Amino acid sequence: MSQTVQLIIDNKTYELPVITGTEDEKAIDISKLRDLTGYVTLDIGYKNTGATKSAITFLDGEVGILKYRGYPIEQLAGQSSFLEVAYLLIYGALPSKDQIKDFQAKINHHTLIHEDMKKFFDGFPSNSHPMGQLTALISSLSAFYPESLNSVQSKEDVDLTIIKLLAKMTTIVSWIYKKSLGHPVIYPQNKYDYVTNYLHMTFGQRTEDVVIDPVVVDAMNVLLILHADHEQNCSTSTVRIVGSSEANLYSSVSAGISALWGPLHGGANQAVIEMLEKIKADGGDTDKWIAKAKDKNDPFRLMGFGHRVYKNFDPRAKIIKKACDDILEKLGIDDEVLEIAKRLEEVALKDPYFIERKLYPNVDFYSGIIYRALGFPTEMFTVLFALGRLPGWIAQWKEMKENKEPIGRPRQIYVGAVDQDYVDIEKR
Numbered sequence: 465m466s467q468t469v470q471l472i473i474d475n476k477t478y479e480l481p482v483i484t485g486t487e488d489e490k491a492i493d494i495s496k497l498r499d500l501t502g503y504v505t506l507d508i509g510y511k512n513t514g515a516t517k518s519a520i521t522f523l524d525g526e527v528g529i530l531k532y533r534g535y536p537i538e539q540l541a542g543q544s545s546f547l548e549v550a551y552l553l554i555y556g557a558l559p560s561k562d563q564i565k566d567f568q569a570k571i572n573h574h575t576l577i578h579e580d581m582k583k584f585f586d587g588f589p590s591n592s593h594p595m596g597q598l599t600a601l602i603s604s605l606s607a608f609y610p611e612s613l614n615s616v617q618s619k620e621d622v623d624l625t626i627i628k629l630l631a632k633m634t635t636i637v638s639w640i641y642k643k644s645l646g647h648p649v650i651y652p653q654n655k656y657d658y659v660t661n662y663l664h665m666t667f668g669q670r671t672e673d674v675v676i677d678p679v680v681v682d683a684m685n686v687l688l689i690l691h692a693d694h695e696q697n698c699s700t701s702t703v704r705i706v707g708s709s710e711a712n713l714y715s716s717v718s719a720g721i722s723a724l725w726g727p728l729h730g731g732a733n734q735a736v737i738e739m740l741e742k743i744k745a746d747g748g749d750t751d752k753w754i755a756k757a758k759d760k761n762d763p764f765r766l767m768g769f770g771h772r773v774y775k776n777f778d779p780r781a782k783i784i785k786k787a788c789d790d791i792l793e794k795l796g797i798d799d800e801v802l803e804i805a806k807r808l809e810e811v812a813l814k815d816p817y818f819i820e821r822k823l824y825p826n827v828d829f830y831s832g833i834i835y836r837a838l839g840f841p842t843e844m845f846t847v848l849f850a851l852g853r854l855p856g857w858i859a860q861w862k863e864m865k866e867n868k869e870p871i872g873r874p875r876q877i878y879v880g881a882v883d884q885d886y887v888d889i890e891k892r
């Protein structure tokens with residue numbers, strides 16, 4: 465028998481259906497609430513609102529579980545490649561050997577970007593923030609590849625747009641990096657797999673064939689897999705809501721990139737390294753900075769700590785912390801900020817302020833240290849998060865379309881002025 469809950473308003477009882485997910489998550493379905501009662505719900509920041517039913521990613525923040533399509537993140541990070549995970553997220557199942565070969569071949573076929581787009585790219589100042597460039601370049605793909613604009617796309621057009629976006633993203637991201645150095649861009653080479661091709665365009669040179677260290681390829685695969693999806697976070701919700709107006713995939717993802725940029729979301733990885741550098745320059749007194757983070761009169765927050773949904777630990781942070789130790793050791797790098805990060809974590813995890821508020825290191829706490837060890841400048845970190853999150857955004861946009869979800873349009877509680885009469889400007 466289907467479960468319901470009772471809501472009593474002004475002595476009248478209403479029955480509301482309960483929806484149960486496959487992992488036994490329960491929700492009260494309030495979609496008819498306003499029609500039935502005249503009331504809406506208020507949940508600023510959507511802390512308690514399910515915006516959709518999704519079959520892509522499950523996470524349990526109380527126990528620290530993250531799964532893509534039912535597969536634990538630990539297994540995927542340990543055993544699969546980023547491209548396999550992208551396929552899994554977007555198409556719903558792990559690919560066979562033939563499917564992944566075909567997927568890679570299709571992507572390789574589209575890695576070049578229109579040369580006219582390069583003229584537009586050349587116009588950005590070389591010191592402009594990579595995220596500003598990325599959001600503009602991804603949105604502008606719709607101008608160069610107009611088949612994406614049909615609001616009711618055929619399945620073939622949707623599939624082609626997905627492949628083009630995955631393919632061109634690596635080229636765009638690596639070119640933004642090259643530009644920051646003032647170096648010439650490197651063109652893609654179809655002999656490489658997805659991640660190696662990206663690293664080739666990033667660290668390769670025009671004059672010689674640079675062999676990418678397999679340690680770096682593996683590290684990149686793990687980092688990208690850990691970022692690949694995270695259910696209805698700020699940027700993904702943005703992608704879904706923009707797409708719900710039937711905006712094309714490129715502009716929907718571009719909006720997601722803008723949402724990711726903020727330091728409370730993906731921008732935290734840049735903010736963490738800047739914070740660690742500041743602590744280092746200040747003498748490395750972690751107790752002082754922990755005290756600042758706890759002081760309500762001080763705007764300083766411990767970046768890379770806390771999460772809206774993880775209240776035990778972030779399983780991605782656990783994997784990243786270990787990967788960070790391994791990679792730095794393999795590359796023979798001794799980074800003082802890693803020691804500061806570990807000291808901060810140790811002190812914070814014993815401190816009642818952080819324990820009571822369930823604040824733990826999140827995915828961004830250690831990822832920046834790895835990116836740095838791999839040779840990326842700080843301002844590129846959030847762009848790398850975007851590269852990893854791309855399959856998740858695509859999968860969520862595709863699911864939203866396939867489920868034929870209505871346009872996203874929340875309500876509000878109006879608290880402004882009531883009935884004012886216009887006063888001529890001369891009389892104000």
Ligand code: CMC
Binds near residue numbers: 694697766771772
């Ligand atoms: N340092 C110090 N205090 C904190 C921190 C922090 N990093 N995070 C939360 N708090 C305190 C906050 O002041 C509040 O205290 P009180 O109850 O006394 O007012 C309490 O903990 C709850 O915080 P909140 O801001 O209400 O929680 P939220 O769910 O709205 O915010 C968050 C989550 C991630 C935005 C927040 O923890 C934060 O700002 N963290 C630092 C930024 C960061 O690392 N962001 C990356 C998130 S992971 C990557 C991603 O998926 O985006």
